[in-house]
Amino acid sequence: MEGLVMTAQLILGLSILVGVHEWGHLIAAKAFGMRVEKFSIGFPPKIWGFQYGETEYSIGAIPLGGFVKISGMIDESLDTKNMKAEPDPWEFRAKPAWQRLIVMMGGIIVNVITGILIFIGLFYSQGESIVTKEELNKHGILAYELGQEIGFKTGDKVLEVNGKDFKEFTDLISPETIMAENASYLVQRGNEKITINIPITFLDKYSDKENKGRFISFLLPFEVGQVMVGTGADKGGLKEGDKFVSINGQPITYFHELKEVLDKSSDTEITAVVKRKSGKEESLNIQVDEDGTLGFYPVSLLNYSHYDYNLAEATVKGTEEAFGKVWVNILGFGKIFRGEVSLSKSLSGPIRIAQIYGGTWSWVKFWNITGLLSMILAFMNFLPIPALDGGHVVFLTYEMVSGRKPSDQFLENAQKVGMILLLGIMGFAIFNDIFQSIF
Structure with missing residues (x-):
């Protein structure tokens, strides 16, 4: 289908x-x-x-x-x-x-x-929903393998991109940022400011399908949303609005921490300490499914900023967005001609374009x-x-x-x-x- x-x-x-x-x-x-x-x-x-x-x-x-x-x-x-x-x-x-x-x-x-x-x-x-720089740096970034490879660490707070201030998280991972000459990030790590340079070979790895989504993201504080009936979460007493404090004694604040623990605890019972809406902490014994899930929908606690645009504002934003796509292609051609990224990883035919559209129908994405x-x-x-x-x-x-x-x-x-x-x-x-x- x-x-x-x-x-x-x-x-x-x-x-x-x-x-x-x-x-x-x-x-x-x-x-x-x-x-x-x-x-x-x-x-x-x-x-x-x-x-x-x-x-x-x-x-x-x-x-x-x-x-x-x-x-x-x-x-x-x-x-x-x-x-x-x-x-x-x-x-x-x-x-x-x-x-x-x-x-x-x-x-x-x-x-x-x-x-x-x-x-x-x-x-x-x-309109547009974004994670602002201020909201991002309340928690910091989540560094995946590709981000760690060039020097990022989870919890880093990004101060500048390519020597300039930035507005929102997507500015950090936009093609314009990554393909810029001498691209770099200035991050705050504890009391130290560190410059992370993007190497010439990075774009080739970044465009590899196996590295999709494995660069950096934002740390995601969360709480329990809807609990599915009959699952380990339901049988173990997890309730909507609960916030995890720890699992098997390991502190849990962000969603990736929960995923890491559950991936290692599939098909076993865990001891989870949660904070209820009332502020009271309770200890629960919950069975983890074979696929490393508990059976609930997480709810993000990040404060997303949403902007609605009138027609005049949308005209400016839409025009900038459209011509920004052209500029990215020009930058990409330059990288290919200089041998900084392989043609095979940059050129998409009908099969890969179909894969970009995806297997679920969303008119906004379409x-x-x-x-x-x-x-x-x-x-x-x-x-x-x-x-x-x-x-x-x-x-x-x-x-x-x-x-x-x-x-x-x-x-x-x-x-x-x-x-x-x-x-x-x-x-x-x-x-x-x-x-x-x-x-």
Whole structure:
């Protein structure tokens, strides 16, 4: 069932993004009087379609892209049989270079607008809940293996990130922070201030799927929430609102301490001292399940700060968030080119994208990922690679600056090279997805 949900979210997300991207090309072409022969979401074979006016609209069986076929344009179809004849007024090649440039930028522009609108909608409808720096440092951070490897210790209080103050916990683990040049943290450990530098090799380890969520988190004070009927917690007398004092004589304050003790005590009976809502302490004998759980839902005692945004504030936040995604991709490309992170751990194909969406359906998560992918799609399409929009933009810019149009033969050959390159990248991405999923 999880696989079906992943697949459904992937297909829906890509269909939305490809649809609006190709619609950007279509609407710009029609605005300048160009004939659009075909508009397809997905690649052939066609599974459904209809004719409206001069354009055939269809859905293809391979949901990994789409296309718009504009008369008189050398594109991925490589249909050049009519290119030697004089251009008709409605053809792409008959229009001024500036109009053709806008048509080629249309998909990128609409993807950027889509990404911005998605993030504006999320901030406006959901607001934002954060753990502030002040709340974080009341308790300190929880250092997992990867955090300990670079020098963090549980209980450290973070004062600065990359030489600057920060607002909230997510600033500590954001890609912008980790991928910055000479990235570092200033922490308070007891009475000592310590600088923790992020080594060049860190990002490669951080992006490894096995290290997901194993860097740092915040220490989580908690109390007992709902107790499930018939479990060890229920039979042992644990009640909602209880706070653990100790288990088998070991003090318990934070949730990770409880988990560590329970993981070592699976399928045994423990002695837990808890503080009731009344303030009275009681000792309970509780049976731990085979999977190391007691049978209750923990309730966080952290003071999360929630912000609701009006439309103007959401517009600012959403726009910043959208373009922040693009900046992260630029930083990531720089790291790859410098050899600081491997391409195989950074490049995601359809399988890994589906895994990012996940096996449970959450509309908030779905739109967050789709907004991210919209900005990535815009950025990737702007790269100066033949067969991508960015390649066409380069050739059109050259034509506008020099006054000389590249020959049709050159454009056709460039398109072929670009298609081979893109197919190679797609093949590598899919193979890499399979390899990473297995190993």
